[in-house]
Amino acid sequence: xxxxxxxxxxxxxxxxxxxxxxxxxxxxxxxxxxxxxxxxxxxxxxxxxxxxxxxxxxxxxxxxxxxxxxxxxxxxxxxxxxxxxxxxxxxxxxxxxxxxxxxxxxxxxxxxxxxxxxxxxxxxxxxxxxxxxxxxxxxxxxxxxxxxxxxxxxxxxxxxxxxxxxxxxxxxxxxxxxxxxxxxxxxxxxxxxxxxxxxxxxxxxxxxxxxxxxxxxxxxxxxxxxxxxxxxxxxxxxxxxxxxxxxxxxxxxxxxxxxxxxxxxxxxxxxxxxxxxxxxxxxxxxxxxxxxxxxxxxxxxxxxxxxxxxxxxxxxxxxxxxxxxxxxxxxxx
Numbered sequence: 137x138x139x140x141x142x143x144x145x146x147x148x149x150x151x152x153x154x155x156x157x158x159x160x161x162x163x164x165x166x167x168x169x170x171x172x173x174x175x176x177x178x179x180x181x182x183x184x185x186x187x188x189x190x191x192x193x194x195x196x197x198x199x200x201x202x203x204x205x206x207x208x209x210x211x212x213x214x215x216x217x218x219x220x221x222x223x224x225x226x227x228x229x230x231x232x233x234x235x236x237x238x239x240x241x242x243x244x245x246x247x248x249x250x251x252x253x254x255x256x257x258x259x260x261x262x263x264x265x266x267x268x269x270x271x272x273x274x275x276x277x278x279x280x281x282x283x284x285x286x287x288x289x290x291x292x293x294x295x296x297x298x299x300x301x302x303x304x305x306x307x308x309x310x311x312x313x314x315x316x317x318x319x320x321x322x323x324x325x326x327x328x329x330x331x332x333x334x335x336x337x338x339x340x341x342x343x344x345x346x347x348x349x350x351x352x353x354x355x356x357x358x359x360x361x362x363x364x365x366x367x368x369x370x371x372x373x374x375x376x377x378x379x380x381x382x383x384x385x386x387x388x389x390x391x392x393x394x395x396x397x398x399x400x401x402x403x404x405x406x407x408x409x410x411x412x413x414x415x416x417x418x419x420x421x422x423x424x425x426x427x428x429x430x431x432x433x434x435x436x437x438x439x440x441x442x443x444x445x446x447x448x449x450x451x452x453x454x455x456x457x458x459x460x461x462x463x464x465x466x467x468x469x
């Protein structure tokens with residue numbers, strides 16, 4: 137049964153990827169090639185949450201509307217989907233996958249086996265229905281269930297489980313809750329959304345490791361970085377304890393900063409990178425107020441970048457103003 141729930145979650149993850157990939161084409165964004173699929177999926181999660189917000193505000197928070205959205209994604213992404221289907225039915229794909237897996241495990245075998253076991257055990261444990269955080273039970277899931285039951289988001293949003301009768305959630309950003317709500321609405325269970333939550337950990341770790349691996353000559357150093365990231369207990373708890381929303385704050389926020397760091401270090405096209413970073417900041421701020429700190433951090437990085445590039449004060453102020461536009465448009469509400 138758990139396998140069925142995982143497949144349900146992977147369906148949402150795949151649609152997130154398609155949504156993000158299309159937005160990259162439409163907005164002409166640019167990401168590091170090897171990590172582009174991870175950035176695209178993270179973007180897609182943000183867009184899906186934003187669409188869910190729009191549906192909920194206009195009283196259209198219904199399963200049929202999400203299936204129609206997915207239908208549109210299938211139509212506009214048909215070439216990508218056909219390419220993936222062709223790849224999956226190819227015998228060479230599985231042969232190459234097996235060879236790459238054997239090659240990967242053959243080096244630092246014990247360390248990599250430990251990493252795989254660590255990931256597998258913790259991910260499987262987190263899919264247990266009772267493995268839900270106290271914050272998830274007290275705050276986040278009640279918000280989700282309230283919106284699903286009503287089919288609309290009332291302002292301020294009233295929580296069904298509160299310590300005080302008049303306590304409301306109207307002041308809390310709810311993008312992460314809306315991302316979790318999609319599989320709950322569509323599949324009527326409290327397990328599939330946890331797989332989405334777990335996926336956030338890998339959406340964050342892979343781009344970091346991929347970037348650092350280009351800077352470190354020693355492969356063992358990159359592998360040890362993976363161990364360090366996977367042993368960061370707050371990060372692990374936010375990704376595995378059901379209902380915690382901070383993992384998406386970190387995904388959107390850290391990816392936004394990582395993009396600017398790569399722009400500075402690798403001299404990437406600033407216009408496309410800055411827009412992508414600003415969108416991620418907007419999504420981070422839409423999940424939790426601490427996401428705003430990434431906006432401050434990124435602003436300081438941009439000031440440093442403009443200073444290094446000998447840009448005029450006028451140019452710098454204009455660029456910083458444009459950087460603030462996506463957060464205002466997306467997270468302003």
